[in-house]
Amino acid sequence: MHPSSKPYANEQYSEAQPPPYGNRPIATGFTPAAGAQYAAPQALLPWSTGLFDCCADGRNCCLTCCCPCVTFGQIAEIIDEGTMSGTASAVIYAVINATTGHACLYACLYRQKMRNKYRLEESPCDDWCVHCFCESCALCQEYRELQNRGYDMVMGWQGNLQRNQGVAMTLTPPTIEPVMKR
Known part of the structure; x- marks a missing residue:
């Protein structure tokens, strides 16, 4: 050549x-x-739990099956870093689901945001496919992923910030001013 x-x-x-x-x-x-x-380019990371490991947290599994809007609201508040409350996100999810029946497409956008934020693999298939066919399992997996990353989902974004600031303040040693002697 x-x-x-x-x-x-x-x-x-x-x-x-x-x-x-x-x-x-x-x-x-x-x-x-x-x-x-x-x-x-950095390699994508696997999810900390599988899509069908829903029974690992029976409480969240039952809540998500009965009222997925609550679980979605908790996930969305953490992913959006508190720009929208979990309650507002849950209401939007519920309204979309009640009017169109396709809240899974809305939730799929948050799965994509979460994957991009934490560099997670798109597995076992596309985000929209996971949410359209396994909505409850997808929400449970996202919930567990955020829990495994240290978030207390019940506390919400602000509660997690306050908790983490409290930890940082208790771990910081006091500063001692040096005394000058002559």
Whole structure:
């Protein structure tokens, strides 16, 4: 291959050693600086529990089967970091479900937000598919995932913030001013 016909903007790489961003040229239109380093994409993490591990928390499983809007509201409040209360999210879910019967599509958006936030795999299938066919199991899995990440779901976003600030304050040692002697 003629050096001028290489598909790479930076010609320090040979065909045996492709550039760190893969075997394709950069599609930005900008040529990278000589010796530029590109970060490899981070691998996606698996969920801490399986989709069908609903019985691991019988209390939440029963609540979600009877009233999924409550579980959804708790999940949405944590994912949205308190910008909307759990009660408001639960009401929106309930209204969508009562009027269209397709609240699963609304809940699927929050599953996607959660996966992006925590770099979780899209498994066992697409988010919309999981929510449309296994709504209760999907909500239970999301609830368990947030619990396993240290959130107390009953406390909501503000309660978790206050709890974590309290922990940080009790673990911080007092500062002692040095005394100068002559």
